[in-house]
Amino acid sequence: MGKRPLVLGLAVVLGFGFAQPRTEITFLYGLGGRLGEIIRATVDTFNKSQNEVVVRAEFANSYEGVLQKALAGIAAGQPAADVLQLEVALWPRLAAAGQLTDLSALPGFKAMFDSFWGVFKLQADPDKDGKVFATPWNNSNPVTYYNPELLKRAGYSAPPRTWPEMREFARKVKEATGVAAMALPAFPWVLEGAVWSNGGEIVGKDRLLLDQPAALEVINTWTQLIRDGSAVVENANSTQDFVAGKVAVIFQSVASRPGIKALAGDRFKQTVRVAPLPYFKKPVVPVGGATLAISRGIPQERVLAAWKFIQWLNRPEQQLEWIKQTNYVPITRTTSELPAFRAFLATEQGLDVGMRQLPNARPRPTDPAYVQGIQEIRKTLEEIWLNNKPVEPAIRDLVQRTRPLFAN
Amino acid sequence: MEALPYLLPALLVFALFEYYPLLRVIYLSLTDADLLKSPQWIGLANYTRMFQDAEFLNSLAVTVIFAFAVTGLEVVLGMTLGFLMNRKGPFQNLVRGAIFAPVVVSLAAAAVIWLHLLNPTSGPVNQLLQALGLPPSRWLQDPSTALASVILIALWKGVGLPAVLYLAGLQGIPRELQEAAQVDGATPYQAARWITIPLLAPTTLLVFFISLVGTFQSYGLILVLRTDGGPVGSTMLLGYYIYQNAFQYFQMAYASAVSVFLFLLLVFLGWLQFKVSERRVHYR
Structure with a gap:
């Protein structure tokens, strides 16, 4: 009895004494x-x-x-x-x-x-x-979130895999449901994937390359979708709109899923499906x-x-x-x-x-100038989509005015 | 000289946390600083660039419109609400609480409320407009209405404070002046026009100055409303423009130059305001 507490006490003291901080x-x-x-x-x-x-x-x-x-x-x-x-x-x-x-x-x-x-x-x-x-x-990476109930009304079980097919899809969904077929982001994350999938590049050695044919084709396709009313420009409310059935397709990060699920609640399984990102010539997605x-x-x-x-x-x-x-x-x-x-x-x-x-x-491009380039691209796409600026002069102007950023 | 030892602690705090940063910002604005390397002196290059930069000029125009619109409306509405809060009635405390409540709502919560209210597709404001047979608006998503929407939100969030200041001003006006006017047969409008409003001039000056300085420095609202200064730069307030250049684009020196410009602009506006008020504001 006499020695046991002493030994224990010693062990504790030694333990503390030798434990690495x-x-x-x-x-x-x-x-x-x-x-x-x-x-x-x-x-x-x-x-x-x-x-x-x-x-x-x-x-x-x-x-x-x-x-x-x-x-x-x-x-x-x-x-x-x-x-x-x-x-x-x-x-x-x-x-x-x-x-x-x-x-x-x-x-x-x-x-x-x-x-x-x-x-x-x-x-x-x-x-x-x-x-x-x-x-x-x-x-x-970004994926396609779609509402199967809205797509079904237009005769689709899933969105098409390519952007060229998306045109007809968007028109049919808009006609059948009365809501926008998709929300397209001016933030260029999804755009990067689409341009790469069309064989183009976003950033070159010393400038943006959005004035090149592959990129222009993407921007023209998207602009046409917005101008004919079958697509809208993505905004801060787009996820809520998607969950509320006011837009049939959104393109967002895979990590947006828990947020979308929380918003949709019990109706998540019926109203939300996920498909890969559409492409032009070959599938490419940005990370x-x-x-x-x-x-x-x-x-x-x-x-x-x-x-x-x-x-x-x-x-x-x-x-x-x-x-x-x-x-x-x-x-x-x-x-x-x-x-x-x-x-x-x-x-x-x-x-x-x-x-x-x-x-x-x-x-995604890691050129330091691209951080500012992103905001310039976004502004230009908004000018084209919201202020009806013609595509090619707006993109040429974008490339021109961002040249000093990339040259430095 | 005797007062110096007593003032010294406060002066030291001011020197350290107010004057030194100010002088440092002025110095940085004359360099190519990005906080990543030793700054090199480049003279007035940032200032030259600023006045050739379409983004800056747009941001300045947006800020001037925003600041004067919010300030003007805060003076007019603040005074009107001050009158309302000053009226005796069964719901006086409720009215006062309702008017002041948005001031204590956090900016983030205010943003959530307004993003919902102004949602173009499912927001109650557009539903109300449509119920009244009016066309819906895209509010924050339309370059032609985004700034007006931000002004509306800033006004809702901020007008409670001027209203309370006006309430205090109204309660400081001697009752006998109002009574004398009534005895002389003045209508309530005449009493307000010739007695109350002139006597509120010091409050108006205070409200105008506080609001103008605050609105010129605004950036939090743009951050929480997630407009990123858009669409198409329509909500790019100078405060947000400075933030974006400093902390997104690593252009600390340029952001410092814009900050110095904003500081000088506010000093000038303050000076102008006091010059004008010398002739028009009368302290009892």
Whole structure:
């Protein structure tokens, strides 16, 4: 009786004395709402799963918010956080300025990189120089959401696979239902896929290439759909309109599915189906979303802790949990091959479309000037669609006025 | 000199958090700063670019229209609602609460409410218009109506504060002046026109100045309404234009130049306003 508490006490004291203190790192993320809740829960799970690293998650309000804080940290000479969630178009500029850690030298990098789908290898290492500053995490591609009840009235069971066929489809749906057949986005994500699928390019060496025939054909096709009244321009209310049966087809991210499901409620199964993105000559889809990067200039101990966190997020079983809740696409082939993942895809119609599109996927353009180029494209498409500007002069003007951006 | 030690803490805080950032922004506006590399001095190039930039000139025009429309309407409606809030009646507290409520609603919640109300396909506003036999509008999605929609939302969100300021102003007017006017046979309109409104001039000056400065600096509304300054740049307020250049396009130096321009514009407008008010505003 006398010795037992003493031994126990000694063990506790020694235990505390020899336990390694956990390395604390910060993780700045930009997704709010339900996705933000999932991120915080994921971080909690990580913190409970091991005793070496503690991640403190900080919400930055948006992807721009992450950049804003990262820039402020750089200006102050003190990184804003150890791990940054950076939108795919934003990390190249930070990397070029030497503000991100090269991940390729970290332990276990090659195995992780090799497990990525080809499109994510290209996204992570666009120059193919072996240096990687950001790894994929929450990535998605656009798909076609359609209302089968509205399509049925026009004699369709699913939307056609190609854009040229979409013209007749749109006319028939509009005639049969009285509602717009589709909402077309001025934000050029879907446009990128359509142009690539027509054999064209969006960005060239020193300018936008939307004045080239392949791109003009896409823009003319879309403009015709809008001008004949069978399509509308996508806006902030388009998802609600789709769920309310006021538009038959929308083109949105695979990760929009949980949001659409929440809006549709009990009627989701009857009123929402998912199909691949239409194409012109061959299927191509753009991949967007955000990546994870480690700030440069932090102590090596925190770099390794941050890397451990990123590796954990990339584990197939963790990816699966993430995908189940968010519907993002798997970034590694290993995850795609998990039987549990296959079983999950079979639970609902269309859950597999994002993954099935991955072999035809391309990373979105990463030219730093394209961030501003996107807003210029958007403005020009709105001028064409909402102010009835003629297509070719408007596009020529767009290419001309954005030249200095790309030349620099 | 004796007061200096007492003022010093406040002056230090001001110097650190107000004057230093201001001077730093002026310095950045004269460089090519993007916060990623050491800034290089480029003189007035950002300012030259600004006045040749169609985007900036459009944004300036949009901001001037927005600021003067919201300010003018806040003065007129704020005063009208102030009169209403000042009237005694069984529902006085309810009326006061209803008028002030939008001020305390968060901007994000206000955006959700208005995005629903102005939804072109299923929004109640268009349904009402159609029920009255009027054509529906695309509101925030139409370049010709988007700015008017934003003005309407800003007015709904902000008019409660001027109304309360006018209420305070009205309650500060001596009752005997109104009574003397009544004895002299003045109609309520005449009493308002010649006594109440002139005596509210200091409040009007305050409302005008607060509203003008606030509206010129607006950007949050555009952010939460998700117009991104569009369609076709029709809601591109200068505040949002600065934000976009600084934090989306990495053009911190150019954004600083626009900020300095906005600062000087507001200083000029403030000066002009006080010059005009010297002749027209009378403090009792």
